[in-house]
Amino acid sequence: MAALDASKRVVYGWHMTPRGVPVSLGFSTPDGRACRICHISRHARADVVPEDPGAATVGGFSIIVALPHAARGLIMTVTAGEEVASVNLDAPATTDLFAANEVRDWGVTFDLLRECIGQPELLPLLQYQYRPFGAFAGWMAHLPVVQGEAENFGIVARVACSCSPAGEVALDLRFIGRSRSTVRIDAVAIARLRSDDGGPDEISLMPFHDVLARHVPGASAFYGRMQWEHVARLRGVDLLVQVTFDDERVWLRCQPRVESVPAFLDMLSSALAGQTGQSTLIADVAERRVTLVTALIEAEQERAVGTPSFPRLELPELALVGVEDVSACRLLHLLAPELESCASRLMVLGEAAETAAQIFNRRGRLSAVVAREGGAILARVAEVGPANLVAVDVSSLASAAIEGGVSGLLRQVRVGGLAYLLLLHSLAGPTRALGETLTRYGAMLRDPNLPWLPVAHDWRTSLAAELVNEHLEVIWRDVLAASSSGGSPEPALTVLEIEA
Numbered sequence: 456m457a458a459l460d461a462s463k464r465v466v467y468g469w470h471m472t473p474r475g476v477p478v479s480l481g482f483s484t485p486d487g488r489a490c491r492i493c494h495i496s497r498h499a500r501a502d503v504v505p506e507d508p509g510a511a512t513v514g515g516f517s518i519i520v521a522l523p524h525a526a527r528g529l530i531m532t533v534t535a536g537e538e539v540a541s542v543n544l545d546a547p548a549t550t551d552l553f554a555a556n557e558v559r560d561w562g563v564t565f566d567l568l569r570e571c572i573g574q575p576e577l578l579p580l581l582q583y584q585y586r587p588f589g590a591f592a593g594w595m596a597h598l599p600v601v602q603g604e605a606e607n608f609g610i611v612a613r614v615a616c617s618c619s620p621a622g623e624v625a626l627d628l629r630f631i632g633r634s635r636s637t638v639r640i641d642a643v644a645i646a647r648l649r650s651d652d653g654g655p656d657e658i659s660l661m662p663f664h665d666v667l668a669r670h671v672p673g674a675s676a677f678y679g680r681m682q683w684e685h686v687a688r689l690r691g692v693d694l695l696v697q698v699t700f701d702d703e704r705v706w707l708r709c710q711p712r713v714e715s716v717p718a719f720l721d722m723l724s725s726a727l728a729g730q731t732g733q734s735t736l737i738a739d740v741a742e743r744r745v746t747l748v749t750a751l752i753e754a755e756q757e758r759a760v761g762t763p764s765f766p767r768l769e770l771p772e773l774a775l776v777g778v779e780d781v782s783a784c785r786l787l788h789l790l791a792p793e794l795e796s797c798a799s800r801l802m803v804l805g806e807a808a809e810t811a812a813q814i815f816n817r818r819g820r821l822s823a824v825v826a827r828e829g830g831a832i833l834a835r836v837a838e839v840g841p842a843n844l845v846a847v848d849v850s851s852l853a854s855a856a857i858e859g860g861v862s863g864l865l866r867q868v869r870v871g872g873l874a875y876l877l878l879l880h881s882l883a884g885p886t887r888a889l890g891e892t893l894t895r896y897g898a899m900l901r902d903p904n905l906p907w908l909p910v911a912h913d914w915r916t917s918l919a920a921e922l923v924n925e926h927l928e929v930i931w932r933d934v935l936a937a938s939s940s941g942g943s944p945e946p947a948l949t950v951l952e953i954e955a
Contacts, residue, residue, distance in 0.1 A: 456529065456544050457552040459579040462522050463493065464529060465590075466544070467555055469500045469515040472535035479534045480516065484526045485545060493519040493576040498563045517567050519576060552583060553593030561706050564594050565697050569643050572660045587658050588645065588693075598695070598708035608707060610700045615726075616711035619719035621744075621881040622646075622661075622681035624694050624711060627726035633672045639699040640668050640677045648688040649827050656690055665743055669727060669736050676726035678740050683751070686881055687830030689713065715887045717912040717923060724919040737919075741926040748882060748930050752937045755874050765840025770799040772839060774832045777849040777890025778805030786853055788814050795821045798845075802826045802835060804889060805849075829877040829889055836873055846873065848890040848897075872900075875938040883930040885910045899935055907931070 456466045472478050482490035498515045505511035520529065528545035556564045568591050571577040583589040599608055604615040615627040624644060644663065647656040663679040681692075694709040714722075724737045773794065778784065784807050787794070791814060794801070801823040803811045808825045815823035826832050836844050880892040899905050907928040914920035 457550040457555065459519065459583060459590075463579055464520045464522065464544075465552065465580065466518045466520060466529075466531065467516070467559065469503060469513055470533050470535075471503070471505055471511050471513050472533070473538070474510055474512045476536040476538075478514070480518065481532045481534070482518075482520045483530050483532065484523060485528045485530060485543075488523045488526065490523065490526070490529065491521045493521050494570075494574065495519075496567060496570055498560075498566065502560075515563065517563070519579070552590045556590055556594040557597055561594070562697065562704060564591065565641070565643070565695065565706060568660075568695065569641070572643070572662050581658070581660065595693070595695070595708055598706055601707050601709040603712060609705045610703050611698060611705050611707070614696075614707060614709070615722060616694060616709040617719045617722040618692055618694075618711040618713045619716055619881075620686070620689070620713060620884065620887070621716070622683065622686040622689055623719065624677075624679050624681070624692060625719065625723045625726070626675075626677040626694070626696065626709065627722065628675045628677075628698065630673050630675075630700060634701050636701055637699060638670045638675055638701075640675055641697040641699070642677060642679060643695045644679065644681055645693040645695065646681060646685065646689055647691040647693075648685055649690050651688075651827075653827075657688075659685070661685065661692075665747075667736075667739055667743065671727055674727050676723070676736055678723065678736075680743075680747070683747070687828045687877070713887075715912075716882065716884050716927070717886075717910045720923040720926070721912060721915055721919050724922055725915045737922050737926075741922075741929075744882060744926070745929060745933070748878070748933055751878055752875075752934065755878070756937065765843060768799055768839070768843045770797060771842070772800040772802065772835070772844045773798040774802045774804065774826065774835075774844060774846045775811065775849055776804050776832075776846055776893055777888050778803050778807050778811045779888060779890075780807055781810070783807055783849050783853075784810050784814060786849065787811050790852060791815060791818060791821075800824075802832060804829065804832065829880065833873055833877060841873070844873075846876070846893060848893045850890050851894065872938050875934050879931065879934050883927045883934075885927075895931075896935075899931065900939065903935065903939065 456464055459465050470478065480492070480495070482492065484490065495516060495518045500513045500515040503513045505513060522529065531542045531544060533540045571581055580591070581589040586592045588595050601614050601616055604613070606613045608614065610630055611628055612631045613629040617625045624642070626640065626642070628640070644661040646659050646661045648659055650657050661681040664682060665680040667678040669676045691713060692711060694711060696707040696709055698705040698707070720737070723740060727736055775787070778787070783805065795815070795818070798821060801812070801815055801821050803823060804826040805811070812823035812825050815821045832844070832846070876893060876896050879896060880889050884892040885895060907924070909920070909924045910927060912920070
């Protein structure tokens with residue numbers, strides 16, 4: 456037993472009772488007050504064998520108990536038919552919960568962690584002692600870590616993992632041989648989400664809204680998609696994997712990099728290489744992604760119907776997209792006077808956003824804030840109106856600077872258009888840089904008849920290049936069609952002329 460907080464206790468254990476007799480568990484205080492069981496999960500204990508297996512059965516349990524006010528001590532009562540046994544747990548709760556989760560059957564610990572998804576009663580386990588990953592931190596620290604790709608984990612000869620900007624994860628597993636009966640892949644995603652207040656990342660268990668697994672002799676592939684609402688804040692993910700291979704099990708802590716969409720789909724398309732399920736895997740994933748895009752487009756169109764009108768500001772706000780390195784900051788330092796003359800406020804997005812914002816704030820003529828992700832820009836559009844925020848691709852400003860001015864390069868995206876831009880970037884962006892997506896988006900909106908330009912990527916196979924580009928083109932065409940006919944008389948993308 457261990458104390459989760461002042462009023463809750465967690466109890467791990469097992470009981471041996473007569474076979475075929477119903478069993479119930481109860482808790483009370485030494486003075487007779489009943490305690491509420493907040494959660495109970497049961498599991499088998501194959502490691503405990505009765506003297507007569509035909510006459511008795513053994514069951515394990517994990518229980519969270521809520522104590523009444525000012526309670527001291529805890530008594531557990533096990534009732535099996537007419538037999539009753541009590542255990543006094545009145546001793547101080549000093550059990551090392553971290554160690555308890557480490558020494559238990561790891562499958563039991565994995566299942567308990569998975570049960571925490573969507574169950575508020577189990578939240579104290581994840582918040583235990585304010586540690587990242589809570590009471591599971593010690594157990595997770597002992598799991599073999601896979602960063603990108605690794606080899607030789609018992610029955611798993613090789614494993615590769617990847618994550619997309621849309622919150623999708625993929626696993627490619629190769630085994631040391633063929634299974635005789637069962638192969639099963641179970642996974643739990645623990646996401647690191649950027650906090651809204653700029654503090655430490657939030658740690659959150661993320662349910663999979665879509666899961667796909669394929670198994671062929673000697674190999675398996677897994678695809679899962681996390682909750683779309685949190686995609687814009689996703690900074691990273693720990694994917695805890697339980698591999699069941701016949702009678703053996705392996706647990707892995709995969710830490711996939713958040714890669715570009717082409718890199719993610721390239722890795723996924725190479726899973727099950729040489730097997731009959733390879734082409735159907737990427738086809739099934741592509742179908743699910745297109746279905747998601749259709750649903751998101753419909754949701755955006757419904758939301759846009761109620762978008763209020765806003766008075767136009769004398770000077771718009773600027774969103775600088777693609778501020779990724781020191782060279783972009785140097786460019787903005789040179790162009791600062793010109794940008795200050797045509798904007799009322801500045802938002803900066805990119806790896807070097809903090810440095811870029813300081814350039815303008817030190818000058819004191821234009822307030823600059825850091826946009827932690829594209830969703831922050833979209834939220835600002837909802838506050839000030841689509842006509843009052845201009846998205847600026849920094850790479851385009853660089854070209855303009857070489858040619859002698861920035862006139863005509865501030866691309867204004869209405870609220871629907873910006874929502875579609877961020878959707879495109881998450882599910883079909885050519886690179887991790889939002890500016891690249893913005894450039895392609897603007898060009899294809901201006902000329903819908905432009906032929907599809909294949910995404911530049913170091914593809915693993917020509918088949919992957921063909922399959923992925925076909926899929927990306929479908930998404931781009933669907934989103935562009937929706938953006939161009941969003942029900943608004945205003946163009947989805949206009950050009951704001953600025954006096955040099």
